[in-house]
Amino acid sequence: MNPELAFAPVTELGQRLRKGEFTSLQLTEFFLDRLKQFGPTYNAVVTRTDDLARQAAQQADEERRAGQDRGPLHGIPYGVKDLLATKGIPTSWGAAPLKDQIIDSDATVIQKLRAAGGVLVAKLAMVELAGGFGYRQANCTFTGPGRNAWNRDRWAGGSSSGPGSAVGAGLVPFAIGSETSGSIITPACYNGLSGLRPTYGRVSRHGAMALSWSLDKIGPMCRTVEDAATVFAAIAGPDEADPTVHGGPYQIATVSPSRRFRCLVLSGAEEQIQEAVKANYRQSLKMLGEMADIQETTLPDLPYGAVVSTIIACEMAAAFEELIRSGQVWELTAPEDRWGGHSGLVIPAKDYINAQRVRTRIQQAMNACLRGYDAIVTPTLTTVAGPIDTEFRHWPKGFSSTPIGTAGNAAGLPALTLANGFDEDGLPTGLLLTGKPHDEATLFALGQRLQQVTNWHTRHPPVG
Amino acid sequence: MPEGIGSGVTRSDVTGLHRRDFARCLVLGSGAALGPSGFAAIAAPPDNDTQDPPKPPSYEALLLTALVQQYPAGELTDGVLGHIYQDIAFDRIRAEQLAQVALTNADEPALWFQPRPVAS
Numbered sequence: 001m002n003p004e005l006a007f008a009p010v011t012e013l014g015q016r017l018r019k020g021e022f023t024s025l026q027l028t029e030f031f032l033d034r035l036k037q038f039g040p041t042y043n044a045v046v047t048r049t050d051d052l053a054r055q056a057a058q059q060a061d062e063e064r065r066a067g068q069d070r071g072p073l074h075g076i077p078y079g080v081k082d083l084l085a086t087k088g089i090p091t092s093w094g095a096a097p098l099k100d101q102i103i104d105s106d107a108t109v110i111q112k113l114r115a116a117g118g119v120l121v122a123k124l125a126m127v128e129l130a131g132g133f134g135y136r137q138a139n140c141t142f143t144g145p146g147r148n149a150w151n152r153d154r155w156a157g158g159s160s161s162g163p164g165s166a167v168g169a170g171l172v173p174f175a176i177g178s179e180t181s182g183s184i185i186t187p188a189c190y191n192g193l194s195g196l197r198p199t200y201g202r203v204s205r206h207g208a209m210a211l212s213w214s215l216d217k218i219g220p221m222c223r224t225v226e227d228a229a230t231v232f233a234a235i236a237g238p239d240e241a242d243p244t245v246h247g248g249p250y251q252i253a254t255v256s257p258s259r260r261f262r263c264l265v266l267s268g269a270e271e272q273i274q275e276a277v278k279a280n281y282r283q284s285l286k287m288l289g290e291m292a293d294i295q296e297t298t299l300p301d302l303p304y305g306a307v308v309s310t311i312i313a314c315e316m317a318a319a320f321e322e323l324i325r326s327g328q329v330w331e332l333t334a335p336e337d338r339w340g341g342h343s344g345l346v347i348p349a350k351d352y353i354n355a356q357r358v359r360t361r362i363q364q365a366m367n368a369c370l371r372g373y374d375a376i377v378t379p380t381l382t383t384v385a386g387p388i389d390t391e392f393r394h395w396p397k398g399f400s401s402t403p404i405g406t407a408g409n410a411a412g413l414p415a416l417t418l419a420n421g422f423d424e425d426g427l428p429t430g431l432l433l434t435g436k437p438h439d440e441a442t443l444f445a446l447g448q449r450l451q452q453v454t455n456w457h458t459r460h461p462p463v464g
Numbered sequence: 465m466p467e468g469i470g471s472g473v474t475r476s477d478v479t480g481l482h483r484r485d486f487a488r489c490l491v492l493g494s495g496a497a498l499g500p501s502g503f504a505a506i507a508a509p510p511d512n513d514t515q516d517p518p519k520p521p522s523y524e525a526l527l528l529t530a531l532v533q534q535y536p537a538g539e540l541t542d543g544v545l546g547h548i549y550q551d552i553a554f555d556r557i558r559a560e561q562l563a564q565v566a567l568t569n570a571d572e573p574a575l576w577f578q579p580r581p582v583a584s
Contacts, residue, residue, distance in 0.1 A: 134551075214576070244576060306561040313555065330539045339544045343551035345535065346527040351559040356573030358565045363574060 001030045006170030007460040010227040013173055014072045017064070024064070024075030028057035028119050031077040034171045035122050041152065042165040043144035046082040046092055046099075047123040053077065056119040063117070072230050074117030079172040081160050082123040083130060083209035084218075086110055093209045094126040094159070096142035097328035107207025108239045109176055109218055116234040124162030124175055128332050129323075130183060130211045131159035132316040134340030138388045142333050145388050149191045150427050150461045154385040157187030163221045164191040169461060174222040174231055178208060180215045181308050181409045182401050185417050185432065188221050190385040192419040192428030194447065194457060195221040196228045199437045200412030201246050203232075204239035212315040213244075214356075215308065215409060224457050225418055225447035232440060247438060255445035261292035263446075264369070264376045266299060266404065273382040274396075280421030280429045281379045284450070288377060291449050295373070300365035304406035307362060310347070310355035317344035359410050366411040367436070374442045378404050380417040380430030408434045416443040419456040428456075524552045 001022060005013070017024060032050055039045035060075035085091050085103035092099045110120065125143040127135060138145035138155040146161025148154040149168025156165040160177030164187025167175050177184040179197045188195025196219045203218040210216060220231035229252055236250035265285065270278050288294060320341055323329050332338050370376065382402060383395065392399035408415050413434055420431040431450070435443040451457050521529070528549055532540060540548075 214574070303561045303565065306558045310555075310558055310562065324535055327537055327539075330537065336547075338539070339547050340551070342531060342535070342548045343527075343555050346531050346552065347555050348559070351555070351562065353573050354559075354562050354567065356575055357567050357571045358562055359574040360572060361565065361567075 001026065005030065006034055007223065008173070009224045010076055010173050010222065010230055011072065011224070013076055014074070017075050018069075024057040024060040024119060025054065027075065028053050028077050028121060031121055031172055035079075035166070038169060038171055039122070039166070042147045042149065042156065042162075042169055042171075043141075044125050044146065044156070044162040044166045044169070044171060045079075045122050046094075046125050046143055046162070047089055049086075049089055049120050049122060052089070053119050053121045056114070060117050060119060070115070070117035071234070072116075073113065073234055075119060076117070076173055077119045077121040078113065078231075079122040079124045079163060079166050079175040080110065080120065081126050081163050081175070081177050083126060083178055084110055084123075084176065085207040086120070086123065089123060091123070091209075092142070094128040094130070094141040094143070095328075095331075096128070096333055097323075097331040099142055103207070105207060108204035108241055109235050110207065112204075112235050112237075113176075118234070121172060122166070124160075124166050124172075126162055127159035127183075128334065128337055129320065130178065130180060130209060132180065132211045132312055132320075132341070133329075133332065133334075133337035135334045136336050136393065137334060137391045140334035140337060146187070147388060148385045148427070151385070151425070153388055154427060155190065155388050157190035157385060159183040160187045160221065164188060164193065167191065167193050167221050167223065174220060174227055176231075176235070177219060177221045178205075179217050179219060179409070180211045180312060182405055184217070184219050184221060185380060185405060185415060185430075188417050189380040189419075189430035189432075190428065192422075192430075192456070192459070193221050194223060194225045194228045194416070194418045194451075195219065196232055196440065196443070197408070197415045198232065198236065198440060199414045201244045202236050202250070202414070202438070202440070204235075204237075204242040204245050206239055206241035210315075210319050212312045212319075214315060215311060225416065225444055225451050228416070229440075229444040229448075232444075236440075250440075252441070252444075255442065259445070261374045261442075261446050261449075262372065263288060263292045263294050264297045264373050265294055266376065266378055267296050268298070269378050273379055274384065274423065274429075276384065276421070276423035277379050277382060277429045281431065284420045284431045285377070287450065287453055290453070292374070292446070294377075297369065297376075299403055299407055300362070300369060302362050302365060302407075303358065304362060304403055304410050305401065307355045307358050307410050308401075308406045310351055311359070313344035314347050314352040314355075316341060317347070321345065362407060362410045363412070366407060366413060370413075370436045374439075375433040375435045375446060376404060378402065378432050378434070380432040384423045384425070384427035384429060402432075404432065404434055411437075413437060414440045414443060416440075416447050418447050418450065419459075420454070421456060422459075523556060524549055527552050
C-alpha cells in the first residue's frame with residue numbers, strides 16, 4: 001500500500017474503502033505494521049490489539065460485501081488513550097503499578113466506535129494518571145517520555161501524548177484522547193493535529209479513568225477538522241451509564257458556506273508568547289478576517305487556574321485515595337508524582353465548595369462574553385513543544401496552561417485546535433477556537449472554512 | 465500538561481517556609497507525633513510570666529501531621545515531607561485567591577446532582 005495512506009484523512013480512507021481500492025483488513029494490517037515499526041520510537045503505544053483488530057476488520061469487510069454500511073468510520077482503524085477500559089485488554093492509565101490492570105468491560109466510547117464500524121488497533125500512551133499528580137517533566141509514564149511526531153527530541157505533550165504522536169506520525173488515522181485541563185488540546189497542538197475538547201457532558205465518560213468527575217471530557221484527535229466532526233458525531237450523545245451526558249444524539253449541522261462568523265480575540269493574547277506563535281497567529285487572524293467579523297475583548301477577571309486546580313486536586317484525592325493508602329503511588333515513574341497527590345487529601349471541604357461556587361461565576365461570565373459571538377480565537381499554546389529531557393520550568397518561556405484554556409475548562413466550553421503554521425525548527429503551532437456550550441457545530445464549520453484556505457493540516461513529518 | 469497548573473502561582477513558587485514549623489513537621493514524620501500529650505505540651509501555660517506563650521503549630525504543620533497520621537508510609541522522608549509541606553502552603557495561597565471573589569449566600573456551587581427515575 002502507498003505509504004502516503006498513513007497520512008490520509010479518515011474521510012478519504014472511507015471513500016477509498018467503499019470504492020474497493022483496499023479492504024479494511026489490508027488497511028488494518030498497514031497500520032498495525034506502522035505501529036509495530038514506529039510506535040516504540042515515539043513511546044506512543046502501550047498495547048497493540050492485533051488479533052481483535054483483524055477480527056473487527058474482517059467483520060467490517062464481510063458487512064460491506066453484504067451491503068451493510070455503518071457510516072464513515074466503517075472499517076477505519078483507530079487508537080485510544082489507555083485510560084479507556086477495553087474488555088480483555090489491559091488498561092494501564094499510564095501508571096506503572098497498574099500496567100497489568102484489566103477492566104472487564106468496554107467504555108461507552110469504545111462501544112460506540114465499534115457500533116460505527118471502527119477498528120481498534122492500539123491502546124496509546126499517556127501521562128501517568130492523566131497528569132493530575134503534578135508532573136514537571138516529560139518522563140512521567142512507564143512507557144517512557146512521549147516523543148513528538150515532528151521531532152523525537154521534543155515532547156509530544158500531555159496527557160494524551162500517545163494519541164498526539166500516533167496520529168501525527170501516521171500510526172493511526174485518528175485517536176481518542178481525554179482532557180481535564182489541557183490534555184487533548186496540548187498534544188494536538190504540539191503534533192499539528194485537529195483536536196476537539198467537547199462541551200462537558202457531550203461524550204460519555206463511562207469506562208474512562210476518572211481524574212476529576214466534574215471536569216473530565218473525552219474527544220477526538222484527528223488530521224482534519226472534518227475528521228474530528230465525523231468522529232465526534234460517532235461518540236457524542238446520551239448514555240444511561242453516565243448521568244452527566246445531556247442532550248440528544250449529535251447531528252452534524254450544516255453551516256451555510258457563505259455565512260460570516262463573529263469572533264472575539266483577547267487583548268494581550270500576543271504577550272509572553274514565542275515569536276513564531278505570534279507570527280502565525282497574526283497570519284491566521286488575517287485569513288480569519290476574510291470570513292469573520294473580529295472584535296477585541298478581555299477575559300473576565302476571575303481566578304480560573306485556582307478554581308480548576310482546586311477542583312482537580314480535591315476530586316483526584318478522592319479518586320486516588322486508595323492508590324496513596326496502598327502505597328502503589330510510590331511506584332509511579334516521575335518522582336514528583338509520587339508525593340504530588342498527597343496535599344489534596346487535606347484540602348478543607350469549604351475550599352472545594354468555594355471553588356465550585358466561583359466556577360458558577362466563571363460559567364456565567366464566559367457565557368455572557370460569548371453571547372452574540374461564535375468563538376474566541378487565540379493561539380492554542382504560547383510555545384511550540386519543548387525539549388524532552390528538560391523540566392518544563394526550564395523551557396525558554398516555561399510551560400503552563402493559558403487563561404482561555406483554564407477558563408474554557410472551568411466553564412465546560414468546547415474548544416477546537418488546528419495547526420496554523422510552524423516555527424523555524426519545523427514544529428507546529430496552533431490556533432484555538434473556544435465556543436459556546438453545545439455549539440461544536442459552529443467550531444467545526446469555522447475550522448473547516450479555515451482549512452479550506454490553508455494547507456497546514458495536510459503537512460506531515462517524513463515517517464517511513 | 466500538568467493538569468490544573470496555570471493559576472499564575474505554581475507550587476514551586478511557594479517559598480519562605482517557617483524553619484521551626486518545618487523542623488516540627490520532620491519530627492512528626494519521624495514518629496514523634498503530636499499525640500494527645502504533644503498537644504497538651506503545646507497548649508500548656510508557660511512556666512513563668514516573662515516567657516512568651518508557646519505558639520501552636522502552623523496551619524501547614526497541622527495538616528501535614530494529619531496527613532502523616534492517616535497515610536503513614538516509609539517513603540515519607542524528610543525531603544518528601546518538605547515537598548508536601550510546600551504543596552499545602554500552595555493550596556492555602558490558592559484558597560486565598562478564591563476568597564478574593566466576593567460571594568453571596570445565593571452563590572451556589574456548580575455541583576450536579578439529579579435523582580434518577582426508578583425503572584419500573
